[in-house]
Amino acid sequence: MSLLDSEAGKRRLLSVEIPVIERYNEGRDPAFQIRLSRLGGTLVLRYCLKPGHNIYQLETRLVSSYPTVPPETRVLTALKHCPHLLEGQTLCLWRQGSTRASSRWDPARFTCIFAVQAAWRWLACYEVWHETGEWPLPEAK
Amino acid sequence: MPVLDMLCRDPRITRVTLIEPDVYKPHNVARHLFPLSAVGEAKAVLAQRWLLERRPDLVVDLLLCDLCDPAQQEAIEAAAASCDIGVCAADNEPAKYHWDALMRKHGKPWTLGEVLSGGIGGFVHWFVPGGPCYGCVASYLKRSVTVDKAPPPDYSQPGGPVYETTIPASKAAIQTIASLHAVVTLALLDDPAHPPFLPPASADAKGGGFTSLLLTLQRVPDLFEEAFRPYRFRVPRAADCLICQARPTPSSVEELDVALDQALARLENA
Numbered sequence: 001m002s003l004l005d006s007e008a009g010k011r012r013l014l015s016v017e018i019p020v021i022e023r024y025n026e027g028r029d030p031a032f033q034i035r036l037s038r039l040g041g042t043l044v045l046r047y048c049l050k051p052g053h054n055i056y057q058l059e060t061r062l063v064s065s066y067p068t069v070p071p072e073t074r075v076l077t078a079l080k081h082c083p084h085l086l087e088g089q090t091l092c093l094w095r096q097g098s099t100r101a102s103s104r105w106d107p108a109r110f111t112c113i114f115a116v117q118a119a120w121r122w123l124a125c126y127e128v129w130h131e132t133g134e135w136p137l138p139e140a141k
Numbered sequence: 142m143p144v145l146d147m148l149c150r151d152p153r154i155t156r157v158t159l160i161e162p163d164v165y166k167p168h169n170v171a172r173h174l175f176p177l178s179a180v181g182e183a184k185a186v187l188a189q190r191w192l193l194e195r196r197p198d199l200v201v202d203l204l205l206c207d208l209c210d211p212a213q214q215e216a217i218e219a220a221a222a223s224c225d226i227g228v229c230a231a232d233n234e235p236a237k238y239h240w241d242a243l244m245r246k247h248g249k250p251w252t253l254g255e256v257l258s259g260g261i262g263g264f265v266h267w268f269v270p271g272g273p274c275y276g277c278v279a280s281y282l283k284r285s286v287t288v289d290k291a292p293p294p295d296y297s298q299p300g301g302p303v304y305e306t307t308i309p310a311s312k313a314a315i316q317t318i319a320s321l322h323a324v325v326t327l328a329l330l331d332d333p334a335h336p337p338f339l340p341p342a343s344a345d346a347k348g349g350g351f352t353s354l355l356l357t358l359q360r361v362p363d364l365f366e367e368a369f370r371p372y373r374f375r376v377p378r379a380a381d382c383l384i385c386q387a388r389p390t391p392s393s394v395e396e397l398d399v400a401l402d403q404a405l406a407r408l409e410n411a
Contacts, residue, residue, distance in 0.1 A: 099234070
């Protein structure tokens with residue numbers, strides 16, 4: 001299924017992803033709303049999060065094989081080198097195995113907003129780590 | 142290939158379409174039916190030859206492409222629309238979801254065989270129109286069944302690649318699960334809604350009978366207490382499944398495009 005090109009992908013966007021993004025944006029300060037843009041076959045969500053005292057700019061990419069392939073989220077604001085951070089400031093949000101058992105992403109239950117919420121939680125951990133040197137959550141198992 | 146070989150021995154199978162992009166490689170030899178001398182040939186061509194040597198009456202159509210290849214979807218859709226049953230032995234999640242979507246779109250029953258890493262066991266799942274989709278089953282099993290104890294990735298090296306350890310299954314393990322897969326598939330041929338392996342009164346694949354079978358082939362500490370133990374799972378269709386539950390969208394493709402463009406424009410300008 002190709003997200004922006006196939007009928008199934010378009011129906012998923014229109015009936016699942018866009019409604020939850022609009023619900024997320026509803027009543028939210030415009031500076032913290034999610035904005036969308038198309039990049040080839042990828043849909044890019046750009047938004048800001050403020051888990052504590054700092055504001056971070058992020059983007060979450062729904063690649064053409066989304067939702068069977070999980071969204072990729074990276075922080076655009078410069079971060080210190082820390083645990084659970086992959087190349088290009090991409091967040092390690094779920095165990096990124098390729099099999100059903102080894103991947104924590106669940107396309108039957110999760111939407112792109114789950115990825116946004118997971119990024120918020122990651123950033124909250126980052127702020128704690130920044131101050132204490134300790135990542136406050138256990139590693140994904 | 143093992144499940145294909147076993148299915149095509151049955152005279153009720155008169156035509157098969159193989160969707161397979163891979164070329165036979167040296168490391169495949171230990172787990173396949175084809176000889177070392179066949180290395181370098183397309184697997185689908187080898188499979189076609191193998192089948193026709195045993196069933197000259199069989200019609201074997203080939204699609205030498207990736208199941209998810211956008212350029213081949215027209216041909217794949219046509220094959221899906223004309224089949225009586227689908228059989229999936231894909232080893233990656235996008236392909237399984239894609240196959241599931243194809244089969245649901247065309248209202249076809251289908252089966253899936255999965256051999257676990259290391260050949261410690263395997264699953265056979267079966268799906269019928271109106272029953273749980275692969276998303277329902279995968280989500281249920283992800284939350285309810287542990288079949289992998291591989292260590293987590295090494296987070297001490299931020300920015301480093303995330304490897305996962307997979308141990309190839311033996312030919313014997315593959316053959317065992319493929320045999321179960323073939324038995325279930327053949328049982329579905331006559332009446333997918335009431336296959337003979339379910340008790341007559343126990344209901345059907347839409348909720349009452351089992352929809353997934355796990356057979357352990359090894360004892361694995363903290364995972365499988367016993368070898369050769371079957372587990373039957375009754376996975377219901379999930380009311381909140383984001384893959385198969387219908388939600389209101391425009392019926393025509395044109396209206397869908399317009400509605401999507403409008404929705405994206407709203408959020409592009411948010």
